[in-house]
Amino acid sequence: MKSNEEILETLGRLIVSNVFDQFYHGLNKIVYEGTPNPLNKKYHDVFSRLDQKDKDLLREYSVKNTTGVIFDMLKIFEEHQEFKFIYEEDGKQVNLVEISEMLKAEPLSEYGWIARFSKHVKDHEII
DSSP states (O other), X not given: OOOHHHHHHHHHHHHIIIIIHHXXXXXXXXXXXXXXXXXXXXXXXXXXXXXXXXXXXXXXXXXXHHHHHHHHHHHHHHHOTXXXXXXXXXXXXXXXXXXXXXXXXXXXXXXXXXXXXXXXXXXXXXX
């Protein structure tokens, strides 16, 4: 079985690539580049009228909001033991809350999952 650190890193990579980076990429397409998706055109039409400073502020707010959603989702498993967040390999199970000092905060610090694994957010950007 993988080590606890490997399990948490795998989870972190999945959350960052499938949740955070997907959101961030979509946000940049809508706000900065335009989007071929007609369902998002109305958003691009509004956001394209913002100046660069306001677009950057919108992105900063959206990133903070998204990291907050990830934090709150993971917090559910920490605060409600009736719900389990389990990793299983070869018939062995590990409770992810128990192998992390604070699962909800794993994505957020300057050494957290987002800072380490995101393809889009780099050190100079606010998480």
